[in-house]
Amino acid sequence: MIAQNIRKQIIELMNREVVPAMGCTEPIAVALCAARCAETLGRRPDTIEVFLSANILKNAMGVGIPGTGMIGLPIAVALGVTVGKSEYNLEVLRDVTPGAVAEAKKIVDSRQISIALKSGIKEKLYAEVVCRGEGHEAVAVISGGHTNFVHIERDGEVLFDNRGDGSEDGGSEDVRLSMRLVYDFAMTTPLSELRFILDARRLNKSIAEQSFAGKYGHSVGRTLHSARQRQIMGDSTFSRMISYTTAACDARMAGAPIAVMSNSGSGNQGIAATLPVVVYAEETFASEEQTVRALVLSHLTVIYIKQSLGRLSALCGCVVAATGSACALCYLMGGDYDRIVATAKNMVANLTGMICDGAKPSCSMKLSSGVSTAMISAMMAMEGHCVTPVEGIIDEDIDKTIGNLTRIGRDGMNDTDRLILEIMTDK
Numbered sequence: 115m116i117a118q119n120i121r122k123q124i125i126e127l128m129n130r131e132v133v134p135a136m137g138c139t140e141p142i143a144v145a146l147c148a149a150r151c152a153e154t155l156g157r158r159p160d161t162i163e164v165f166l167s168a169n170i171l172k173n174a175m176g177v178g179i180p181g182t183g184m185i186g187l188p189i190a191v192a193l194g195v196t197v198g199k200s201e202y203n204l205e206v207l208r209d210v211t212p213g214a215v216a217e218a219k220k221i222v223d224s225r226q227i228s229i230a231l232k233s234g235i236k237e238k239l240y241a242e243v244v245c246r247g248e249g250h251e252a253v254a255v256i257s258g259g260h261t262n263f264v265h266i267e268r269d270g271e272v273l274f275d276n277r278g279d280g281s282e283d284g285g286s287e288d289v290r291l292s293m294r295l296v297y298d299f300a301m302t303t304p305l306s307e308l309r310f311i312l313d314a315r316r317l318n319k320s321i322a323e324q325s326f327a328g329k330y331g332h333s334v335g336r337t338l339h340s341a342r343q344r345q346i347m348g349d350s351t352f353s354r355m356i357s358y359t360t361a362a363c364d365a366r367m368a369g370a371p372i373a374v375m376s377n378s379g380s381g382n383q384g385i386a387a388t389l390p391v392v393v394y395a396e397e398t399f400a401s402e403e404q405t406v407r408a409l410v411l412s413h414l415t416v417i418y419i420k421q422s423l424g425r426l427s428a429l430c431g432c433v434v435a436a437t438g439s440a441c442a443l444c445y446l447m448g449g450d451y452d453r454i455v456a457t458a459k460n461m462v463a464n465l466t467g468m469i470c471d472g473a474k475p476s477c478s479m480k481l482s483s484g485v486s487t488a489m490i491s492a493m494m495a496m497e498g499h500c501v502t503p504v505e506g507i508i509d510e511d512i513d514k515t516i517g518n519l520t521r522i523g524r525d526g527m528n529d530t531d532r533l534i535l536e537i538m539t540d541k
Contacts, residue, residue: 115302116299116303120289121303123289124299127288129310131378131413131417131420132311132314132384132413133204133375134373135376135381136374137190137381138174138178138381139379140169141187141190142204142260143170143379144187144243145193145194146261147241148162148164148190148195148198149195150254151252152194154266155245155246156250156252157247159195159246160248161247162195163227163228164228164242164244166231166240166242167237167238168231168532168535169239172538173426174186174187177474179369180369180371181210182210182369187229188222188227195245196218197211204261205373210371237257238427239424291421292418292513293513294451296414299410299414300411300414305403305406308407311409314384318388319358319389320372322335322362324372325364326361330365330367330368331365332364333364334478335356335358335362335478336364338356338482351393351394352489354393355389355394355485356482359386359481359485360479362389363385363386363477363478363481366381367473377416377417378416378425383432383434386431386435386438386439386485387438388412390436390443390485391409391439391443394443395446400446404446408442408446409442412442416435418516419519422516423519423520424524427531428469428530429468429470430468430469431470432468432481433466433519433523436481436488437458437488439484440458440492443488444491444492449495454495456495456500457492458515459515460490460494461488463505464487467522467527468480469527471537471538472538
């Protein structure tokens, strides 16, 4: 049994990282920053300047904004300063109405908003908004985490400043996870302390089912859920795992005004860490305890990997999220710690290197690859097959293996990240 103080720290960490979010979290973070800036100004601004890191810009260029039928940052910023409420965090645009969208479109059309890259920063997740009106000026800065405000000022007076402490959560030191600690926590923590994770099942399954009834993005989930495709792929647990996961992503990337349960600042990561596990658990009649522990194992594995990878990188988040769900699937199949470790190694051997070229409707296709690989990796592990340390980037030690994955995504793919943005902005 893990010490109570460590359990408490991990639960607090999960409650910070596994939270509801409406819309793609990069443009939503910018809308949140704009909302806080306008609130600090105390009135609707006449001009709005936005300065962003390249990774924020990349992930906000091609994704739908909830409730608008539009894509991109200008409408998100305009809604942030008109109807956004910073107290809602990643649901900042919860109160959007057709009238609010019409008003925000006027702001966009009047060219009151300017958006540019922020020079001289190393942080990959950075948003700065400057609002001006009636001779007053306000500044708000988010850095390191999608809701992590590090600087607020009004008319040159600094109201809050937490820049330079190197943290993503305003200064507190998170417990450092390992694969063993993740597993032990998920398996031994009293069930009563873990049931909060069932909210992820409720939210993410709901958006998938609503997506089946509509037409969102490329309709990957709806396509896989159709009678014609079932004749090809079969109506199986495996096909339903893929269809539910991709359907939820379809709706979210298209801007459906529906909240999902995110993980580490990403709704797609939350979806991919949840729905394959939920569908498999339901199809195999897993108990509530097994379902809860599997979801905790999945989500906490994602948080563990993101601790060293960082919020944003050139590595697609589905690699991380699908590794979490793969470990959970192995557990639901009856796998012990060693087989779960083998599952994670199989995932790293297969999916490492999948690029993130921004948030967009086709992300659902990448999630389908992640779910497929998760299932294969877990089944291989249950049959006693694991990629060995003589192969590629796999190490005998699972934490070193995860470290190899995150080094590639965090450090090795930086030039890839720059080239992706160059290609996207030159089109």
